[in-house]
Amino acid sequence: MLQSPEFNSNLIKAKAKKFGFQNCGISRADFLEEDARPFESWLKHNYQGEMSYMENYFDKRLDPRRLVEGSKSVISLSYNYFPEKNLANLGNLKISKYAYGEDYHEIIKEILREMVAELKDEIGDIECRVFTDSAPILERSWARKSGIGWVGKNANLITKQTGSFYFLAEIICDLELVEDYETTDHCGSCRKCIDACPTDAIVADRVIDGSKCISYATIELKNEIPAHFKGKMEDWMFGCDICQDVCPWNRFSKPHQQEKFKPNSLLQNLEKSDWQELSQELFSEIFRKSPVKRTKFAGLKRNIEFLTDSKTSNF
Ligand code: SF4
Ligand code: SF4
Structure with a gap:
């Protein structure tokens, strides 16, 4: 089944919505030119502390084609984890919201696998790999490039409509797709x-x-x-x-619907x-x-x- 890049891109975005992702954006799999220098400088300043794994696979982090051979597109996705109740307001010891429920790695990967299986049924054989905080990928940079949001002064990716309490995930695949554009920065003079x-x-x-x-x-x-x-x-x-x-921007966050994150x-x-x-x-x-x-x-x-x-x- 040979479909146009436009058709496949629209299909992928519709599937992303069906599988519960908040946002989906597409970039061409290419060298992350503008991120290379800042990332190198971050490492040189030792801002990674003991996270020495950040120093590994420098080239792969900047170029997904080195990670997934023959890849042509990076599909970036965001998945909401904003909870109904903020446990940090209860005067107790605090845990980051993303960790209230079950481990997102397994849950989101499973959702991605199911989504890819449906895509393969409808598009045909696709070579791809799925990721969520699980491989040397500059996830935030890809999400920014694909227009999901801008990188705020707190270094989180922020989306106008949905804030920043979401996980990022990627499907890197060999499909030619229609690229999305970066969005503008809305931090302004806020600090x-x-x-x-x-x-x-x-x-x-x-x-x-x-x-x-x-x-x-x-x-x-x-x-x-x-x-x-x-x-x-x-x-x-x-x-x-x-x-x-x-x-x-997190005033606009709405509670997630994922039972397993409760x-x-x-x-x-x-x-x-x-x-x-x-x-x-x-x-x-x-x-x-x-x-x-x-x-x-x-x-x-x-x-x-x-x-x-x-x-x-x-x-
Ligand atoms: S940078 Fe953000 S997450 Fe880290 S200590 Fe400061 S407020 Fe907390
Ligand atoms: S909008 Fe304000 S609080 Fe949010 S990331 Fe930008 S500077 Fe920080």
Whole structure:
């Protein structure tokens, strides 16, 4: 079945909607020219901290054709994770919204596989691979290029209609498709995210020093949390949403409809003192399917203990 690039592009966007993606944009699989220098400079400044995996596959990160041979298009997609209830408002220890429910990697990949299976039925044999935060891909750059949103001063991708609380995913394929255009930047003179960041991790416009970021300290860091985070963590025990919570564009976020992203009741009901006494058994029960299991019990316990010692915590 040989269809035109226009037909296939429209079909893909209709399928994306059917499978629950908020936005879908298309770019030509090519070298990410304008991202090469900033990415190199970010690495040179060591803003990746202990995330040394960011230094690997430099060429593949910048050119999807090196990742998926024969690829012609990158289809970028966004999937909402904005919750109905903000658990961070309950005066408890805080977990980033993206981690309230089950691990997005598996859920979104499964949705992508089903979507590709339908596309193959309708378009014919397509060579493609699907990704969500799972390979050396500059996801945000591809989403920006395809017009899903602009990169805000907090370095998150922001969409006018839907804010920034969404996961990014990609289908890299050998289909010729119609490219979309980049959107314009709507940060203007706002600097709410820069002013709100408690650790001054937004070191320049759209540049995050990962080693100063609470998300990095609570998730990526394998060793002790450095003393300079003391008193600045604002009770975040896994991730940090501050620079997104203050962003005016997130006023437009609407709750997701994905059952599997909903928090389990234990997560909603535990209080600060319960977290302090967290056992391995309880950790496994609450986070068995959650992205929080990445830190393992020892990592979350370390974070909780760091907060307990911190002056700002109300234990
Ligand atoms: S996630 Fe938190 S610590 Fe990191 S840049 Fe945003 S506000 Fe700052
Ligand atoms: S808070 Fe303001 S400056 Fe920061 S990303 Fe949002 S709109 Fe841009």
